[in-house]
Amino acid sequence: MKIWKPFELHTHTFHSDGKHSLLEMVKEAKMLGLQGLALTDHNTMSGLIGKEEVESQFDINIISGLEWTTFYGHMNMLGVSEYIDWREFTPKSIHTGIKKVHDKNGIVGIVHPYRIGSPICTGCFWEYHVEDWTDIDYIEVWSGTLPSVKKDNRRAFHLWTEKLNEGYQITAVNGRDWHETTELDDPIAATFLKVDKVEKNADGDRAFINAIKHGEVSVSMGPLIDMTLEWNEQKHPIGGEILIGRNVDMKAKVNITVDYSVRERKWELEDQNLKISINSNKGMLNENVLLMNQEQIVSSVNLEEIRWLRAELYGVFNGVYTMIAFTNAIYVINTSL
Ligand SMILES: [Zn+2]
Ligand SMILES: [Zn+2]
Numbered sequence: 001m002k003i004w005k006p007f008e009l010h011t012h013t014f015h016s017d018g019k020h021s022l023l024e025m026v027k028e029a030k031m032l033g034l035q036g037l038a039l040t041d042h043n044t045m046s047g048l049i050g051k052e053e054v055e056s057q058f059d060i061n062i063i064s065g066l067e068w069t070t071f072y073g074h075m076n077m078l079g080v081s082e083y084i085d086w087r088e089f090t091p092k093s094i095h096t097g098i099k100k101v102h103d104k105n106g107i108v109g110i111v112h113p114y115r116i117g118s119p120i121c122t123g124c125f126w127e128y129h130v131e132d133w134t135d136i137d138y139i140e141v142w143s144g145t146l147p148s149v150k151k152d153n154r155r156a157f158h159l160w161t162e163k164l165n166e167g168y169q170i171t172a173v174n175g176r177d178w179h180e181t182t183e184l185d186d187p188i189a190a191t192f193l194k195v196d197k198v199e200k201n202a203d204g205d206r207a208f209i210n211a212i213k214h215g216e217v218s219v220s221m222g223p224l225i226d227m228t229l230e231w232n233e234q235k236h237p238i239g240g241e242i243l244i245g246r247n248v249d250m251k252a253k254v255n256i257t258v259d260y261s262v263r264e265r266k267w268e269l270e271d272q273n274l275k276i277s278i279n280s281n282k283g284m285l286n287e288n289v290l291l292m293n294q295e296q297i298v299s300s301v302n303l304e305e306i307r308w309l310r311a312e313l314y315g316v317f318n319g320v321y322t323m324i325a326f327t328n329a330i331y332v333i334n335t336s337l
Contacts, residue, residue: 001197002195004218004224005192005193006190006191006224006263007036007061007191007192007208008038008175008190008191009040009065009076009078010038010067010111010140010175010177010178011025011037011038011176012042012177012178013025013039013041013047015041015044015046015047016041016043017042018178020180025039025178026058026062028181030058030060032190032263033263033264034190035061036060036061036062036193037061038065039051039064040066040067040078040175041067042067043066043068043069044083045064045081048064051064061205061208063079065078065080069123070086071122071123072123073110073124073126074111074124075094075108075111076109076111077101077107077108078107079107079205080104080105080106082104084097084101091127094128094129095131099135105206107137107209107213108135108136109138109173109175110126110140111143112144112175112177113125113126113139113155113159114126114152114153114155114159115152133163133166134168137170137212137213138171139159139160139163140173141153141157141159141172141173141174142173142189142219143177145176145186145187145188146187146318147174148189148317149320160172164281164308164329169215169331171214171239172328173191173217173219174190174191176188176189187221191217192220192224193208193211193216193217195211214239215238215239215328215329216238216239217238217328218326219325220324220325221267221324221325222260222267223269224258224325225256225258225276225311225326226257227254227257227311228255229242229254229255229301230252230253230254231244231251232249235255238310238330240330241332242330242332244303244336245335245336246336250302250303251303252303253298254278254299254311255297256278256297256298256299258290258294258296258313260293260295269315271292273289273291273292273315274313274314274315275287275289276290278301278309278310279312280309282306285306303332306332307334308329309329310327310328312325312326
């Protein structure tokens, strides 16, 4: 059986410019209803010392990571246990660095690509030339707290949509870029990773890295949305691929479920009807009103010319009408082309 686990994928301790120790951050993460986090200090992995003890003491999963912090952009690598130096790479040779990470079974993601750069935040704006987007495992489309309302995140979300439209299978995640905790913090979003339900992950980070790599990811500030696409009597999950040939029935059934019990009491929704949209490379396929506490929506779609689709949840959150959650994509591959 597979379950969803809420993660925070972008964090810093005082081993770089964060205020917490790993232990303090884990305590705060538990208070936020999270079950895992990735530690991604700037250009160092020394904050991970003692990781196993913290994991077993607090029943939490910690992914080893690092934020490659360069003058031309920031990139997170996850699932690597040794430091990989970025200084030998120029704006034109980022792929050499990515290959080193992939060779060690790690994954890479472009983080906060449109955050304002120099002189406010050196290198925060992404300027690298990506020659081959198949090399990019994920994009951090939401950054910071209350992420969906922020303009730079809307641009990052749009970049992801463009890459999906171009035919790339890229995962989208949230990353708070967590440096400290204050009483005035806005609500956070969590990146939910779908993994096998096991007592203890014998292979450490691997299951979580694979979930991100394969797009088995749903992101939300509130309830968790999951989606399956049923076509030709087969059900396909988020991150999955449907292969369809010529002269077949293009009608498919989309099943969306909404789980209000995740991160219980850590977020609030005022009384309202929410809206669930199914978005795709052909634009919005349909919109459904979700009545209060309704847990499921079933609708039908025509897969003609569809290459990917995802679900998006909208409503008033923290006083603002905004996107509250989104799933990663299900891909449709036309084998007759
Ligand atoms: Zn950064
Ligand atoms: Zn950061």
